[in-house]
Amino acid sequence: MKLQHYLGGLEGLPSPLALEKRVFVEEWEKRIFGIHVAMMGLSNHLGSAAPGYPIDSVPTTFADEWTWADLRTGAEGMNPFDYFKFRYYEKWLGGITAFFVDKGYVTEEELAARMAEASSATPATDIPEIDEQVIAYLRSGDTPRRDTAHPTFAVGDTVRIANPRTDAHSRLPGYLRGRIGTVERIFEGDYAYFCETGDGIGDPMPIYIVAFDPVEIWGARAESGPLSLYAELFEAYLEPMEES
Incomplete structure (x- = not known):
């Protein structure tokens, strides 16, 4: 936990702090949460997790590991001033986006092009095996040994x-x-x-x-x-x- 993650050690924070109680404030936040959950449900570490998952047989092009640790690493790597400026799920979006760019799944140019076409985005195609795997993950979790x-x-x-x-x-x-x-x-x-x-x-x-x-x-x-x-x-x- 870096600077922005241990508020107990910071001084001069805004007073009073705004404590939002709603889980999702905007509709797009639900989609970011869903992307994160799908990445966790398709992470390649699940083959050795408990309980076991048949991850090798799932027809997904996602071939990397993604856990809560990866999500937190992205947030902790942010500039502290940006961390306090952005909303909660904006930080998630930044970490997930940086991960996909760093791993070569998408380029910054492709992202910019998709943002320009956002109003006419094509819905994702359902793949039963992927849906079943993500649902299994949601039900069983990936509790460490x-x-x-x-x-x-x-x-x-x-x-x-x-x-x-x-x-x-x-x-x-x-x-x-x-x-x-x-x-x-x-x-x-x-x-x-x-x-x-x-x-x-x-x-x-x-x-x-x-x-x-x-x-x-x-x-x-x-x-x-x-x-x-x-x-x-x-x-x-x-x-x-x-x-x-």
Whole structure:
């Protein structure tokens, strides 16, 4: 999570923030969501996912991997000023578009031409095998491999949050790096992440809920009162406290 993804560590944000409660504000947003879901349902990693999918037999020209991690990587790579300027699904559209251009599925010139013809766009042709695969994905998901939990830490342990090298994508909020918290809960399994993030996660490992005192994070500027901040963190992001 880069700059624009850990608002808890930023100052000077507009006040009050506008919190939109509707899932879709414009009709076109539903289509962007559908494109993303279809890409996930046709991603080539599904052949080894649990449960298994017959992805190799689906007649699709989409031959790459696309997961939530890829979508988030596109958003995290945006200029922070653009990130705050664009709407939620505009960020999705930007990430998806950049992916298709980078992978060679479409050129920028072709995109410009299609935008000019948008009013007369041709509806997509239904292919039953593709429709069935996407529906199967929607019903079953692509839950990463789970195993019995093998936690290094126990509930009540005091831990320090690691400060690993940041790569293209991370699941660690920047404002928690180096902070001290307490393990509140351990999830029941070991969980994998479908891509190697470069900062320690990828292979199956336990996930914890860690509680933080706001003063530990924000110092004297923290609001007063019996407040706590909770974060779900992969084990790779936790370090034991050295005994004094």
